[in-house]
Amino acid sequence: MQLSTLSQFLEIVRTGSVRQASEHLNIAPSAMSRQIANLEHLFGAKLFERKASGMSLTAEGTAFFKYAERTVRDIDLARSEIDEIRGLRRGRVRVYSVEGAVVGYLFSTIAEFRGKYPAVTFEVVAAGNDRVIEALVTDDADIGVGFNPSPNIDVRVVAKQRKEIVVVASPYHPLAGRRELSLQDLQKVEIAMLDASFGTRHLLDRAFRDAELSIPFAVTVNAIEMAKAFAKRNYGIAILPAFAARPECERGELVAIPLSEANLKRATVALCVRRGRELPRAAVAFLKLLQQRTSLL
Secondary structure (H helix, E strand, C coil): CCHHHHHHHHHHHHHCCHHHHHHHHCCCHHHHHHHHHHHHHHHCCCCEEEECCEEEECHHHHHHHHHHHHHHHHHHHHHHHHHHHHCCCCEEEEEEECHHHHHHHHHHHHHHHHHHCCCEEEEEEECCHHHHHHHHHCCCCCEEEEECCCCCCCEEEEEEEECCEEEEECCCCCCCCCCCECCHHHCCCCEEEECCCCHHHHHHHHHHHHCCCCCCEEEEECCHHHHHHHHHCCCCEEEEEHHHHHHHHHCCCCEEEEECCHHHHCCEEEEEEECCCCCCHHHHHHHHHHHHCHHHC
C-alpha cells in the first residue's frame, strides 16, 4: 500500500467528495476512484457509502480511517526527523565557556554529539565569565557556559546546576585533612586567586567583604590551570568551583575541601544563549544535548 493512496483516502474523508479531493491533490478523479476501489478490494469491504450528497465512511471505513491517519502522521514525523538529521550534515557551533567546564563537560558532550553528526565542527573558547556574556551579546558565541553570571537583559539562562566553591590543595598540604574550612581559616595561607574576569572571584570578594576579612592571596592568575598547578606543587592553595578540579581530585593529585560560607555553596553553572536569537540548527541540537548532560558538571 502506497502512502499516496492513504493520503487520497484521507482527503476524500476530509472533503466528502472524490471531485473536491482530486482538485486539492491535483489527481484525476478516475485515478483516485481506482485507488479507493483497490483499497476496498484489498480489505474485502466497502470503505465509503456513495450518496448524492457525497462520500461517507462505512463502519469498516471508520475502522481503517484511524490507522490510516496514524500512519500518515507517523510518516510525517519520520520525514521531519530525517530532514533534521540531513540538516546536520554540516555546520559549526561556537561555544564560549568558563575554563573549568571545558574538559569534563564540553569535550565529552562534543565527542558524543560528533559521534552522531561527524560533519559538525566546533569552536570552543575558554574565557572568563564577563567575556562569555559579552560573546553571547555580540553573537561571537552561539552558546555560553558561565559560572554564577550576573543577570543580563540580553542573555537567557536555559539550564543551570548548583556547584559549590571549594579550597583545592595538595594531599600533602597541612589543610588537606580538614572536612570543612572557613574564610577565617585561610587568613595565613598562600592562595592563588583567580582574577576579576571570573565569576568565582566576584563571589569570593563579596564573601570576604561580608566576613570583614581581607583576601590573603599570594598570586593572582587568569587561568584555572595555573591555579591548580600552584596547588599541585604545594606552593599553597587555590579556591575554585568544585567541578574545575574534579579530574585531579579523582586521580589523587588534589583534594577539595568545602567552605562553610553558605553563599559559596549556592553558586551555579549556567547554560546561556542570547535572548531572541534564532540559533543555527546544529547549535540548537547541541544545546539540547548540553541540557541533558548537565549532570556531567
